[in-house]
Amino acid sequence: MNGNEITHLGVVGCGAMGQGIAQLAACAGLQVRLHDMRPEAAAQARERILAELEKQRDKGRVSDAQLEQARVGLLPVEGVQGLAGCQLVVEAIVEELPAKQALFRQLEALLGDEAILASNTSSLSITAIAAACEAPGRVAGLHFFNPVPRMRLVEVIPGLATDEHVVERLLALVRRLGHQPVRAQDSPGFLVNHAGRAYGTEALRILAEGVAAPAEVDALLRDGAGFPMGPFELMDLVGLDVSVPVMESIYRQYYEEPRYRPHPLLRQRLAAGHLGRKSGRGFHRYPPPDAVEQPPIVALDGPRMPVWLGLDEGFDAALLRPWLEGLGAVLEEGKRPSAGALCLLAPLGLDATEAALHLELDPTRVVAFDALAERTSHRCLMSTPVTRPDCLEAARALFAADGGKVTVIRDSAGFVVQRTLAGIVNLACDIAQQGIATPADIDLALHLGLGYPLGPLAWGDHLGAARVLSILQRLHALSGDPRYRPSPWLRRRARLGLSLLHVDAPFQGER
Ligand SMILES: NC(=O)c1ccc[n+]([C@@H]2O[C@H](COP(=O)([O-])OP(=O)(O)OC[C@H]3O[C@@H](n4cnc5c(N)ncnc54)[C@H](O)[C@@H]3O)[C@@H](O)[C@H]2O)c1
Structure with a gap:
């Protein structure tokens, strides 16, 4: 143990987060004092943590030694004074700036000069919390995710005045707790709640444009792109009462930056009480109604319609x-194409209509497929508003020939997967450009914090930065919506053939 190592931790606020943090720290052998403004809440939290750890021990996930360490290490205290002597106090109290500032002022007077004050806030500025303190250099954000013992990611957030050695001690502590720290700048949403904005907001636009239904969007992004959960399923799980204020707050804090724009659909659903799982109805119903039997896609009789293939230059015909x-x-x-051919197009960032006109094809014979999500079990097709039904059926039968699932959406630029992935990669590039976190930490945080199969920058590399840039440029040109304007980080790397993880300058400069 070195002199800097944190052995005595105070946790203020014994709700969901405070309990999780205390449990994690006690299992790692720290002495943890628990305090809550509600009488008995700290003692009850200790009982609940020990009961939970006993269950975990019975399942073999926690050792007898860890359970014993927690029994000895967890100490409820009734007054704030009971936290004297702690080297670090983490607050997980109500999400209100004056309450957090008042608590830190009280703690400052009580703790030694070297003690650190950390906030688990998800939306307040660390700099603003610290500004109330005599010594703002000892204040930082330590942002855990729920449920704390299972979510391995922790954001360590210095405010503008935070001392570097405070950040380093917190990074080391998180590692000792067996979790993975990432360092993020003090900015709205920090890292994960900021970078995660692209997923739900794009899904809402797809729904609002009448392109596809929530269940179709969810299935395409789950099975066609590898997300652990569809965006509407995720919003239903979190609950709109929780997620809408977060979406609106980040949008406002960034002075109405279009990349974070929520949608009026949300407030309407909130007003109707369609909150998600907790209210039995959100974008989906809970429990789900019996599935409606889908008509099978039948192989067409007679000779197959010949297919003329028109690939965007971003795709490889040889594959x-x-x-x-x-x-x-x-x-x-x-x-x-011959006179009788189905014209099958694979556009990037265009709708089927634009792709047909670009190649001077007869739009009645055009069907487009999303080749970015090729070889997955779920394929996405779209027709122009005038595509002949026999052409669309021929395309559906072709893409279902190996048992794959086929969803036909309404004509729209960027299908579902292309526009969503491009938006996620683009936002991660903006975050890298702003220096909110290093490219490696951005990828780590979204992989661990949101369960993305790949970090967004590595994902962009996998898709091809040039292809992502094309999708965005075309979406931007067709929609006129500035939310699709490509990030300079992406554009430069795509143009130079560099990885999106490439860092071009020393990173740690002050903003
Ligand atoms: N719940 C999450 O998913 C989540 C995730 C990350 C961060 N956070 C943040 O963590 C903090 C706590 O969230 P939670 O979900 O655990 O809340 P919670 O409502 O479950 O618990 C808050 C606890 O703090 C106590 N409290 C309130 N004001 C206090 C004060 N002045 N002094 C002492 N105790 C006080 C309350 O009695 C309560 O027990 C918030 O800042 C929240 O934004 C929450």
Whole structure:
């Protein structure tokens, strides 16, 4: 143990988060004093933590030694004075700036000069909390995620005045607790709650534009892109009463930056009480109604319609042609489609109509497929407003030929997966550009904190930065919506053929 190591921790606020933090620290062998303004709350929290740890011990997830350490280490105290002697106090009290400032002022007078004051706030400025203190250099954010013992990510957030050695002690503590720290600048939403904005807001736009239903969007992003949960399922799980204020607050704090724009659909649903799982109805119903039997996609009678393939230059014909032939497509070789051909297009960031007009094709024979999500079990098609039904059916039958699921959405630029992934990558690039966190920490945080299969920057590399840039440029041009304007971080790296994780300057400069 070195002299800087934190051995005595105070936790103020014994709700969901305070209990989780205390449990984690006690299991790691720290002496933990628990305090809450409600009488008996700290003692009850200790009982609940020990009961939970006993359950975990019975399942073999916690050792007898850890349980014993927690029994000895957890000490409820009734007054704030009981926290004297702690080297670190983490507050997880009500999310109100005056309450947190008042608590830290009280603690400052009580604790030694070297003691650290950390806030678990999810939305308040660390700099603003610290501004109330005599010594703001000892104040930092220590943002855990719920449930604390299972969510391994912790954001360590220096305010503008925080001393570097405070940050370092907190980073070391998080590692000792067995969790993964990332360092994030004090900015609205910090890292995870900021970077996570792209997913739900894009899904809301897709719904509001009448492109696809919530269940279709969820399924395409889960099965077609690998997200652990669809965006509407996620909003239903969290509850709109919790998520709408967060979305609106981040939007306002960034002075109405269009990338974070929520949608009026949300307030309407909130007014109707469609909060999500907790109210039995959100974007989905709970429990779900019996599934409606879908009509099977039948192989078409007679000879197959020949297929003329029009790939965006961002796609590789050498990869896609054999895949389509494997599904049974009879592909034409000519530069122009024959009179009877289905025109199958793979656009990037365009809708089927624009893609058809761009290639001067007859829009009645055009069907577009999302080749960014090719070879997944869930394929997405869209037709122009005038596509012939027999052409659309031929395309559906082709993409379902190996048992894959096919969803047909209304014509719209960027399908569902392309526009959502491009938005996520673009926002992560903006966050890297602003220096809110290092590229590596951005990826780590979204992988651990939101369960994305890949960090957004590595994901952008996997998709191809140039392709992501094309999607965004076209979405921006077609919609005129500044939310799609490409981040300079993305544009430069795409143009130079660099990884999106590439760092071009020393990172630690002051803003
Ligand atoms: N719940 C989450 O998912 C989550 C995730 C990350 C961060 N946070 C943040 O953690 C903090 C706590 O959240 P929670 O969900 O655990 O809340 P909670 O309502 O479950 O618990 C808060 C506890 O603090 C106590 N309290 C309130 N004011 C106090 C004061 N002045 N002094 C002492 N005790 C006081 C309350 O009695 C209560 O027991 C908030 O700042 C919140 O934004 C919450």
